[in-house]
Amino acid sequence: xxKARTNPPEIAALVLDWYDRHHRTLPWRSxxxxxxxxxxxxxxxxxxLQQTTVPAVKPYFExxxxxxxxxxxxxxxPVEHVMEAWAGLxxxxxxxxxxxxxxxxxxxxxxxxxxxxxxxxxxxxxGPYTAAAIAAIAFDEPAAVLxxxxxxxxxxxxxxxxPLPQARVELRKLAAQVTPQHRxxxxxxxxxxxxxxxxxxxxxxCLLCPLQARCAAFKRGIAETLPRKAAKAARxxxxxxxxxxxxxxxxxxxxxxxxPEGLLGGMLEVPSAPWRDTPWTSGDALDHxxxxxxxxxxxxxAAHVFTHFELRIGAMLGRVAAREAAKLDGxxxxxxxxxxxxxxxxxxxxxxxxxxxxxxxxxGGRARS
DNA sequence: CACCCGTGGAG
DNA sequence: TCTCCAAGGGT
Numbered sequence: 001x002x003k004a005r006t007n008p009p010e011i012a013a014l015v016l017d018w019y020d021r022h023h024r025t026l027p028w029r030s031x032x033x034x035x036x037x038x039x040x041x042x043x044x045x046x047x048x049l050q051q052t053t054v055p056a057v058k059p060y061f062e063x064x065x066x067x068x069x070x071x072x073x074x075x076x077x078p079v080e081h082v083m084e085a086w087a088g089l090x091x092x093x094x095x096x097x098x099x100x101x102x103x104x105x106x107x108x109x110x111x112x113x114x115x116x117x118x119x120x121x122x123x124x125x126x127g128p129y130t131a132a133a134i135a136a137i138a139f140d141e142p143a144a145v146l147x148x149x150x151x152x153x154x155x156x157x158x159x160x161x162x163p164l165p166q167a168r169v170e171l172r173k174l175a176a177q178v179t180p181q182h183r184x185x186x187x188x189x190x191x192x193x194x195x196x197x198x199x200x201x202x203x204x205x206c207l208l209c210p211l212q213a214r215c216a217a218f219k220r221g222i223a224e225t226l227p228r229k230a231a232k233a234a235r236x237x238x239x240x241x242x243x244x245x246x247x248x249x250x251x252x253x254x255x256x257x258x259x260p261e262g263l264l265g266g267m268l269e270v271p272s273a274p275w276r277d278t279p280w281t282s283g284d285a286l287d288h289x290x291x292x293x294x295x296x297x298x299x300x301x302a303a304h305v306f307t308h309f310e311l312r313i314g315a316m317l318g319r320v321a322a323r324e325a326a327k328l329d330g331x332x333x334x335x336x337x338x339x340x341x342x343x344x345x346x347x348x349x350x351x352x353x354x355x356x357x358x359x360x361x362x363x364g365g366r367a368r369s
Numbered sequence: 370c371a372c373c374c375g376t377g378g379a380g
Numbered sequence: 381t382c383t384c385c386a387a388g389g390g391t
Contacts, residue, residue, distance in 0.1 A: 049387040056377070056386085090375030093390070127389045147387050165370080192387055201385070202380075232384090263374065307374055342376060 011157070011214065012180035012187055018210035019190030022197075026054065027061055032186050039113040040071045042138040046130045047098055051091060054196075060089050071113075074099065075106035083266050087339040092267055096260070097125025115139040137185035144176040145188035149195025154178070155227035156199060159216035163228040199223075235310055241273040241285035242315040242347040243295070247325040252332035253348065254290060254325070255340075263306070268340055270347040271330070275311060282316065291328055293318045300350045304343040311343065315350035 020032050028045030030037050044064060048057040063085060068074035074082070079099045086095035101124045105113055113134070114120050120131040132143035146154075146168075154160065154174045160167050180187055198205050206218050217223040245254040255268045271290040273280055282297045289295060295316040302313040325332060335348045 046387065047389095051374090051386055051388055052376080053378075053386050088376080090377090091388085093374065094388090097389080125389070129388055133387070145387085148385085149387070189387090196387085265374090305376085307376090308372080 009180065011178050011211065014210045014214070015190045015194065016180070016183055016187055019186055019193065022193070023190070024193060024197075027058060029189065032183075036138050036140065036185060039115075039134065039138040041065070042134050043101075043113060043126075043130075044098075046133050046137075047094055047101075047125055048089065050094060050130065052089065056089065060086070070111070071102050072106050072111055075102040079266070084339040087267065088342055090342075092265055092341070094125060096266055100124040101126065113138070115141070117141060117143045133188060136179075136188045140183075140185060142179055142181050142184040143188075144172065144179045145184075145191070146172055146175045147192060149192040149199075150175060150188075152201065152227055153191055153195045153199045153211075156204075156217035156223045157211055157215050159220060159222070160226065161228060163230050165230070167227060233308075235305070235308065236277060237310045237312060238275045238277055239279045239312050240275045240314070241280045241282070241288075242313055242350065243271045243273075243289050243318065244298075244315055244348070244351055245271070245291055245293070245318045245320060245328075246351075247322055247332055248319050249322045251334065252325075253335050253338075253351075254328060254330050255333055255338060255344075256290075256330040264341050264343070268331075268333075268338060268344065270340075270344050272313075272347070279312075280314065285314075285316065289316070289318070290330070291318060291320055291324070293320050293324075298350055298352070302346040302350055304346055306343075313343075313347055313350070315347065317351070 023032055025031070028037060028041050036042070045057065045061055048060055064074070067085060068077055077099070079096065082099045083092065083095050086092060104123055105111060114123070115135070117131045117135040120126050120134050121128065126134070129145065129147050132145040135141035135143040136145055151164065151168070151171050154171050155167060158174055160170055162170060194209070198209050202224065204223050206212050206215070206223055209215065212218055215223065217226050246252065254271060256271055258264050258267055258269050260266045273285040273288040282295070286295060295318045298315045298317055300315065304311045304313065335351060338348070340348070
């Protein structure tokens with residue numbers, strides 16, 4: 001177990017000094033040295049930022065604050081509305097847990113977030129990283145924050161050559177050693193900014209790094225090779241056929257609510273044949289159609305990449321009269337207006353252009369592929 | 370620990 | 381086109 005060769009307080013001082021000169025202004029952040037943002041804002045931003053980039057989060061953060069200015073507002077909102085507002089951001093369990101957490105804080109903590117790392121850790125959707133980040137940023141607690149950025153900075157600073165995820169034990173220890181008692185929140189954000197803008201995964205800009213003189217990996221010329229990681233598994237391909245069923249009078253499409261857990265849990269979906277590892281023929285897929293009608297195979301297709309598999313999507317087009325539509329399970333929405341996960345929007349994107357508009361003016365017309 | 374869980378941007 | 385991966389959490 002390599003020992004830190006540098007003086008931890010010196011590391012923090014260098015990083016904080018760099019942060020004072022280079023910090024970025026973000027909607028959920030207070031400038032260095034000023035009072036921290038409300039815990040609600042810190043929590044909301046940290047959950048949204050889990051495995052998600054800053055540019056992707058910005059508009060969602062603003063939208064949520066407008067819709068639900070306080071944790072009570074969010075707690076009192078129907079979970080369906082929260083899922084809808086989250087649509088497109090990904091990792092939908094976060095939205096479910098966000099709502100659960102808001103209810104817990106609102107109803108069990110009087111609307112006040114716990115101010116300790118341990119207390120925060122007990123809330124839904126708040127894991128080790130987020131608990132430490134909120135404690136440090138919102139409550140000025142010297143919690144050791146460790147995210148992907150900080151892992152990279154520390155792995156390089158101390159030349160940790162053990163591959164992830166095993167290296168985490170050591171990295172946690174190093175994070176604790178380096179975390180200062182003073183301005184721990186600014187320090188955590190500074191380390192993450194450093195990782196995001198200077199100590200980047202590829203092509204780190206070591207010449208601009210405030211820690212260059214202390215960086216063991218830079219000294220050995222191996223900065224870019226760290227942290228080491230275990231090889232990833234190949235991504236399998238799965239196949240489905242989307243059933244684009246339109247209501248004849250207004251062009252609305254049939255959508256269904258997915259089960260609450262698992263992939264895209266709780267989100268709306270376009271009905272589709274089971275996602276399997278072999279391609280479908282139109283005949284086989286029809287066994288899974290949501291209604292008996294004339295189905296037309298469309299020529300277009302689409303693909304969507306998930307974390308652990310790729311989905312290839314064909315589509316069939318069907319049409320039912322309003323009276324028949326009312327009998328089917330699910331809900332009818334205009335294709336452009338539905339708040340859907342991206343993969344479902346791609347399915348709707350397979351609708352022939354003429355079919356997306358209201359079909360009122362061309363009733364009886366036949367779909368073409 | 371291993372696996373599951375989205376998305377879009379960068380190189 | 382393809383690979384990597386971003387302020388991780390739940391199970």
